Amino acid sequence: GFAIAVVSDGEIIYSDAFGARDPAKNLPATTDTLFGIGSITKSFVAISILQLAEQGKLSIDDPIAKHLPFELGRPNEPILIRHFLSHSPGFPSLASSTVLLSRGLGEDTGVPMSSSDDFFRFVNGAKDEIVFSPGEHFFYNNAAWRMLGAIVQNVSGLPFHEYVTENVIHPLGMTRSTFDIDQLYADPDHLTPHRKTADGVEATNFPYPNPVDNKAFSFLTAAGGITSSVTEMSLYLNMLIDAGKHSGGELISQRSMRDMQRLHIREPDGYYGTTGYGFGVGVTPDFLGKLLIDHGGSIAVSTAHMALVPGEKIGVVMMGNSSGMSYAPIGEAVLAILMGExxxxxxxxxxxxxxxxxxxxxxxxxxxxxxxxVVSEKGMLYLQQSGGGQTPLIPEDAAYNSLDFYTLNNGRKSPVNFRVDDDGQVSLIVGRYVYRKNI
Incomplete structure (x- = not known):
């Protein structure tokens, strides 16, 4: 199943759903179906941290070790809260989500992860993983966000999921959105989680542990534990577009929201040039001339994506009950249409x-x-000779604006060139041969 909602000037201007939320029972997906939003949860965590900063209970320039039993870092280079917020702590992903989600799906990596002590033993054992100074390099890092959740928990005095629910989710009127897995399944309109297997797609359970069952370890869900609907997430989009304001007041100040939506660390350039990360959100400064804020989420059994252009007061959110989907181009297309492109x-x-x-x-x-x-698989083109294997075609221009490619053979580049004539006939030059596409 798949659901989408589009907002403009504070209103939902389009919403619809397609397919089934539960194929076995043939129950349709709706715009109110609760899906896992995955890593979009990180922006909720960022708002929680910024709320506590505005209250003077912490500073984003505090060392992580001030609030947690955290032992990583080089001498005289403390890792700060702001580094976790921008995925730039200096150490790479520790694959904590692989450990967590594998266990939730009935598998096991052999790494203990059932308590706060387990978690911090796991993290603090990674002292040799530091490869950059804090703030120097983007490393998408779920463990860092779980620790941000632990900071919210320790500083506020509430279990992480309760703080976010009471201070971010419910003030927006998102009454059905939840971290609570029992509440998810008690709701009459919820997803049936599905995951991809070698044989196709199969129904499975929701992989995140229920924070209600282990409140001391509630922060484990900070990297991606919220479930919501596109209807309720539209309220969240409108708040992000309106710089923290909502119908009931203000979640964070305009200044904090602008800081959240500012580029703090660069990633490799994308389709639209410069791109990177703010605090809990992706940042593209020049999407068709405007600032684009976005984030995806995938938790092995569901996929979600949100994208917004605050300067145009428009946004889109999409969700589905399987993994491995890329909704970003759909979101960009919707926004482009709304911008007259x-x-x-x-x-x-x-x-x-x-x-x-x-x-x-x-x-x-x-x-x-x-x-x-010439075949296409998983976003790549390949040459496939009769009775032979596949050879990847590497584009000379990553945006595919050129028709020139190459293959690699023992480290040597061999050109492969396509040509398209005025009549649309495609030809292919490989070594001594010119091949023509069969019509």
Whole structure:
């Protein structure tokens, strides 16, 4: 199942749902179906931290070790709360989500993760993993966000999930959104989680532990434990668009929200040039000339994505009950349309897909003596020779604006060039041969 909602000027201007929330019972997905929002939860954590900072209970420039039994860091280079908020602590992902979600799905990595003591033993054992100074390099890091949840818990005196529910979720009128797995399943309109397997897709259980059952370890859900609907998340989008304000007041100040939505650490350039991370949100400064704020979420059994352009007061949120989906291009297309642009030309991902579709097919040389196929798998093009394996085609231009590719053979680049004539006929030059696409 899949659900989507689009907001503009504080109102839902479009919402719909497709497919089934429970295929076994043939129950339809709706715009009120509760899905796991995964890592979109991180922005809720960031708001919680900024609330506590505004109350003077912490500073984002506090060392993590001031609030937690945290032992990582180089001498004279303390890791600060702001570094966790921007995924720049200096150490890479410790795969804590793999440990957690595997256990939730009935598998086991052999790493103990049933208590706060287990968690901090796991983290503090990674002293040799420090590879950058804090604030120097982007490393997406779920363990860091779990520790931010622990800081919220320790500083506020409330279990993490209770603090976020009482101070972020419920003030927005999001009455059904929850961390509580029992509440999720008691709701008459909830997802049936599904995960991909070698044989397809199968129903499974929700992989996050219920924080209600272990309140001292509630912070484990900080990296991605919220479930919500696109209808309720529209309220959240409008608050982000309106710089922290909502119908009942203000979650955080405009100044804090602007800091949250500011670029704090750069990532490799994306389709729209400079891109990076703020506090709990992705930041693209120049999306069709405007600031784009977005974040995805995937927890092995569901996928979600939100995207908003505060300067245009528009946003979109999407959710589905399986993993491995990329909703970002859909969101960008929706926003492009609302900004008066043609998504086929404004959204590079769409152009790339069209280009790849144009090149995929069966090719042959003169008199069909030699043949070769161009196939597409998981966002890559491959040459596939009859009876042989696949050879990846690496684009000279990552945006696929060029028709020039190459293959690698023992470290040596060999050019592979496509050509398209005025009539749309595609040809392929590989070594001594010119192949023409069969019509």
């Amino acid at each position: 043609d998504p086929d030309t404004a959204v590079p991902a769409f152009g790339i897909v069209k280009r790849m579709q144009q090149l995929v097919g069966a090719y042959s040389v003169y008199r069909d003596v030699e043949t070769i196929d």
